[in-house]
Amino acid sequence: MSEDAGALAGLRVLDLSTYRGHLAARLLADLGADVIKVEPPAGDIARRIGPFVDDRPHRDRSLFFWFYNLNKRSLTLDIENPRGRELFLDLARAADVVVESFAPGEMARMGLGWDELHRLNPALVMLSIAPFGQTGPYRDFEADDTVLTALSGMLYVNGYPGRQPVRPLGLQAYHSAAYYGAIAAMCALLARDRDAVGQWVDLSMQEATAAAVEHVAGSYFGQNFVEPRRGTLHWSRFFRVARCRDGYVMHCTLGDWTSLIEWVKSEGKAQDLADPRWEDIGYRAEHAEHLFDVLDEWVKDYECKELLERAQALRQPYAIVQGPEAMLEDEQLAARGFFVEVEHPELGRKFRYPGAPYLFNGTPWRVRRRPPLLGEHTGEILRDDLGLEPAEIAALYAQGIV
Amino acid sequence: MGSLALEGVRVLDFTWVVAGPVATRILADNGAEVVKIERKVPPPLGDRKRGLQCDLHRNKLSLALNMGHPRGLEIALDLVRKSDIVIDNFSARVMRQWRMDYESLCRVKPDIICVSMSGFGHTGPRSNFVSYGPTLQALTGYTRLMTDIDGEPAGYGYSYSDMAGGFTGALAALAALWNRRRTGRGQFVDLSQLEAVAALIGPCLLDITVNGRVPEPPLYNSQEAPAAPHGVYRCRALDGDDDRWLAIAVRSEGEWNRFVETIGSPAWASEPKFRTLYLRMRNRTELDANITRWTSQRRAEDAMAALQKARVPAGVVSNGADICERDPQLKARGFWPAVARADGSLTRVSGVPFKLSGGSGSVRTIAPEVGENNDYVLGELLGMSPVKRAELVAAGVVWP
Structure with missing residues (x-):
């Protein structure tokens, strides 16, 4: 296996998820896994x-889809169709991980539940990402990202007292879940x-x-x-936002106190902060x-800049x-090559x-690859991974299964 | 229950504060043996046997080792020889000063995996700068764009970037481990917490780089599929607490119809200006005022139950007591496990957010005091006799 193939080279992932799970599969793809995004023939809803x-809406122009599906291949497949399901099972036979984010029970209803997949391929890891997990009284409840930030405690603590939480x-609920999902898949692997x-x-x-x-939770259980x-x-209590003449800055009182207070004093603005008791971090x-x-x-x-x-x-x-636009000018991010150019030949642009x-x-x-166009790799996957003949492939297209 | 996924993996943990300990907590929960190398006087962050510090360091072991002493460094290197992964979250220069950088560690353990979770990364002009969660959130746009309705920056009330840095670090360590099992080679992972948190606003960044759009605060406009109503709505007080809110997201005509029916089909809901999703988004101020008239008469829990019964996404904007005591789902899934102190008393911490059919991660031991596991680490792992250990204590290499 070549060195620049990525840490997870050789790993095969089938991504059946919606955008609740897209990032989990993308994290694995970024690290070198071969991730096949399995989309319904009409395209994933994220498109x-x-x-x-x-600002021209089109299934192959969604930046939302692009971000979450970089480095993946796209296969269109109607897994609700019996022949489509069979093809999916053929792929699952040779896969390491299936990522799904259907409502709990939906995979089983389609005949793709854990029992079936495990029987078919005992080495397979199935990552099921659901708003409230596969068990419990909220199992079938509905949620979007905002509702999840509410029910997890992430939302309540942001913003001003007495006013609407921010x-x-x-x-970030989806993103946290995606990271834990990728971590969980790695643990299972x-x-x-x-x-x-x-x-x-x-x-x-x-x-x-x-x-x-x-x-x-720490404050609740601890104090x-x-x-x-x-x-x-x-x-x-060591940070707070302040307003400057042309914007805002974040104060921090964890740095060297002496040099900070000397500076403030030299401008005649220290008031009582020059008192030695402020040297104590607890105070x-x-x-x-x-x-x-x-x-x-x-x-x-x-x-702001001068300060x-x-x-x-x-x-x-x-x-x-x-x-966030300021990050594009950030010399630290630039020095590390954080922003990468990705060529989109279909648009003739980078x-x-x-x-x-x-x-x-x-x-x-x-x-390794820009986000896939809808069904871009359907042909090659059917031919190379599933070994289908051209006539069979043509028939699948004709029947709308792929 | 089977064995834990990471049993047999040993992690040498030089991390402190929050981001690093979150990463090693994930590894420890799933069965890795995590040995913290700590200074005798820990940073004054609080009691290890309850609350946040207990939550961050449960399942880990602690060795109080004087890294300023040459023999302390030797012991650390002996532990590296017996470890799979070394993690730190110092700025770039600290591990180098100890000669515990990746190149040096490779000499004693050629296939070691090193994950360094510094604020800005090991290269670039700011590689030696100290960073904190709130600073990183200010630099990446969260603080500026998470505004109050009057436009004032608010941002997170805490360090989300420490959490994000933590799970990014854990994933990196696991991927490197998977790779080592296949290639026999370890590697160095240079993680930048700034980049970890920056990467989590991806679609917004692409809108900037591709369309040149300077982003506006999203407020409660949906950041996924369009939705209206979409936001948080004030509810009736609970036991005198009037800071009660319900989050609601109505994404489709079906959800809208069920929503209207649930709130009793009021006359306003059939006005033409609320007929389509587009119109509801355009007239959202009035829409939200109408909805608040309904929610403010109800307890958030009751309103949530009514809407969820009609399959409309809704959730209580939960505070600490809600998530830790009242939420029936977290309770049913055992998300707040109890862990025992030496005297047998119990305290609770957060659980592991995923279950594995072959053996889920778990909370097994309470967080150690600094140096609590000196005897185990020096005696069992390094095979030192009690006499030798006492010598090290007397020489100031190990703190009792």
Whole structure:
């Protein structure tokens, strides 16, 4: 196996999921697995979700679909059709992982439940991603990302006291579930090295999202304290947002206190913060509201950039509160090649994608293929992976099964 | 129940604060033996036997080792020889200063896997900068775009990026392990927490790079398939607490019809301005005001139950007591397991969010105090006699 094939080269994944599970399969694809996105002949529903390239809606122009399906191949297959189901089972026979996010019980109804797949291919790992998992009183409840952030505790703690809670940017319930899903699949695959049999993974998105909240359960079980919303004051009480002349910055009182307070003092803005008792980190946390009120008064006439340059020179971990577009100009991200160019020959254009969060020195992460056009690899999969004859393939197309 | 998935895997854990410990918690829950290398005076983060610190470090072992002492470094290298994975979340220079960087570790254990979870990565102009979750969230757009309805930045009330960095690190470690079992080779994974959290707003970033669009705060506009109503709605107080809200998402005509029926088919719902999804999105301020008239008369739990009975997505905006005590689903699935202290008393922590049919991850042991497992690690893993261990303590290499 060649070195640049990715850490998971040789792994075969069938992705039957909707966008609840797309990222889980993409994470495996990014790491080198061969992931086949199995789509209904009309296309995955994510292809209809915007934004679209140049705002022109089209199944092959959805940026939403693109992000979640980079590095995958696309097979259109009607798995509800008996012949389509057979073809899926043929693929499952040679696969390592099936990822699905249907409502609990739906796979079994289609004759593709764990018992069937396990009998067919005992080494197969099946990753089932459902809003509330495969068991329990909420098993059949409906949820979107927002409802899941609500029921997991992720939503309640963001925003201002007494006002409406503030929802995360991006679909972070789905993303948390996707990461835990990929982790769970890897755990099952590593156990398979020992046991030689696959496992069924029952992943609850509600639980995965609850496991992506830092402090709420700890405060509840540890201090019997229900964490509130605190505006921009971080629960640790060492960070708060301040308004500058031209924008916002994030204060941080975990850096070297002496150099920070010398700076503030030199501008005549330290008020009572020059008192030595503020050198104690616990005292700073305890009196964070007053501390930040004084610091807010100090930074309010600064321009963000000017403040940040001086803060960095003193190694104070301040940050500009900026829009995501600023990352395109970020020299650190640029130096690491975070944004990668991906060629879309069908459009005659190249686009910049956010890339890998990790660099593997032995098996580099890379973009192997752009997101697939609908059914782009149907022919090659039927021919090369399933060994079908051209006449059979033509018949499948004619019957609308692929 | 079968065996745990990662039984037999040993992890040497140099991580601290949150992001790194989240990564090693995932490995420990699933059966890896995680040995924390700690300073005698731990950072003042709180009690290990309850709450967040217990949650982060359960299932792990702790060795209090003086890495500033040459013999401390030797012991760390002896442990590397017996480990599969070494994880840290320092900025790039710390492990190098100890000569515990990947190249050095390869010399004592050629197939070692090293995962370094620094804030900015090991290369680039800011590789040695210290980062924190709130800083990373400010730099990547979360704080700016997660606004209150009046447009003021709010952001997360906590460090989501530490959690995201944690699960990214765990996945990287597992992928490297899978690869090593097939190739015999370890490797170095250079993870940037900044990049981990940046990657999680992918579609928004593509809209910027492809369409040149500067993103607006999404507020409660759906970020997936269009939906209206879609948002959080104030509900009746519960035991004097009026901070009660219900999240509702109505995505299709079918859901809209069932929603209207559930709330008693009020006259406003049949007005032409709410007839289609498009019109409901356009007139959402008025739509939301009408819905709040219904929710504010009801407890969030009751409104949720009524809507879910009609298969309309709805959920209580749950606080700590909701998720830890009241939520029947989390309870039914055993998501808050109890773990015993030495005196037999119990405390609860978060569970493992996935179940494996052949043996699920679990919470087996309470978090250790710093140095609690010195004897096991030095005695059983490294085969040192009690006399030798006492010598190390006397020499200030190991803290009791």
